[in-house]
Amino acid sequence: MTEAMLKLESLKAGYGPTTVLDGLSLAVAPGERVAMVGRNGVGKTTTLRAIMGLVPLAGGRIEFLGEDISRLSPHQRARRGLGYVPQTRDIFPSLTVEENLLAGLKHRPRSAVDEAYALFPRLAERRRNGGTQLSGGEQQMLSVARALLGRPRLILLDEPLEGLAPLIRQELLNAFQAMSRETGIAVVIVEQQVDEALRYARRALVLDHGTVVHESDAQVLLRDTETLDRWVGMAVH
Numbered sequence: 001m002t003e004a005m006l007k008l009e010s011l012k013a014g015y016g017p018t019t020v021l022d023g024l025s026l027a028v029a030p031g032e033r034v035a036m037v038g039r040n041g042v043g044k045t046t047t048l049r050a051i052m053g054l055v056p057l058a059g060g061r062i063e064f065l066g067e068d069i070s071r072l073s074p075h076q077r078a079r080r081g082l083g084y085v086p087q088t089r090d091i092f093p094s095l096t097v098e099e100n101l102l103a104g105l106k107h108r109p110r111s112a113v114d115e116a117y118a119l120f121p122r123l124a125e126r127r128r129n130g131g132t133q134l135s136g137g138e139q140q141m142l143s144v145a146r147a148l149l150g151r152p153r154l155i156l157l158d159e160p161l162e163g164l165a166p167l168i169r170q171e172l173l174n175a176f177q178a179m180s181r182e183t184g185i186a187v188v189i190v191e192q193q194v195d196e197a198l199r200y201a202r203r204a205l206v207l208d209h210g211t212v213v214h215e216s217d218a219q220v221l222l223r224d225t226e227t228l229d230r231w232v233g234m235a236v237h
């Protein structure tokens with residue numbers, strides 16, 4: 001792998017007395033697409049939250065672009081170039097699509113909103129619709145588009161396909177492909193839709209009990225039914 005942009009070294013974290021991340025280490029290279037999979041409750045979301053500084057570390061270290069960011073606030077990490085789209089979809093329901101995007105602009109020029117529309121044409125069609133009038137897939141697109149406005153170098157996507165119909169999932173994945181192609185951004189995607197995430201990603205990490213138990217090329221894991229059965233517990237199509 002070329003020099004990593006993100007390095008997690010022996011992370012320990014949890015909630016109260018419960019240890020969730022138990023010596024977790026991983027690295028992500030610039031522009032890389034990494035799928036993180038594993039059974040429910042193994043610590044995938046907690047890993048993303050630890051990267052963003054939303055879960056305090058009990059041990060270990062996080063390095064991003066050569067800097068130790070372990071003690072930085074979530075806001076400072078975002079300013080360093082980390083983007084995060086939580087499972088809950090991060091939009092203002094009372095605002096329209098366009099207002100949501102404008103609110104996410106901060107110091108970026110307005111043309112950044114047009115770039116978002118180019119990536120997600122469906123959002124352009126819905127620009128005057130309120131957040132509550134959007135389908136689940138459109139809300140997810142808006143949530144990702146908002147995160148991209150901050151021009152992150154690496155984006156963390158937590159189950160972006162959850163609860164979406166197959167056609168919408170495909171539309172979203174197509175937009176993610178375009179995002180990867182056009183921005184060169186690195187992506188870490190956590191997904192229960194394992195086959196779709198593996199087809200999108202280049203490399204796969206399998207988590208169990210708060211640590212990485214398997215790592216391989218994503219297309220290789222897609223065909224490795226033994227490893228998938230053992231650690232992910234689901235067949236892929």
Ligand SMILES: Nc1ncnc2c1ncn2[C@@H]1O[C@H](COP(=O)(O)OP(=O)(O)OP(=O)(O)O)[C@@H](O)[C@H]1O
Nearest residue numbers: 015018020038039040041042043044045046047192
């Ligand atoms: N806020 C919290 N307080 C206490 N325990 C929590 C909290 N959030 C998560 N947990 C517990 O931590 C463990 C890991 O959760 P996490 O959400 O990181 O797993 P996950 O691999 O993302 O699972 P899923 O696929 O179900 O989202 C689980 O046992 C979960 O119940």
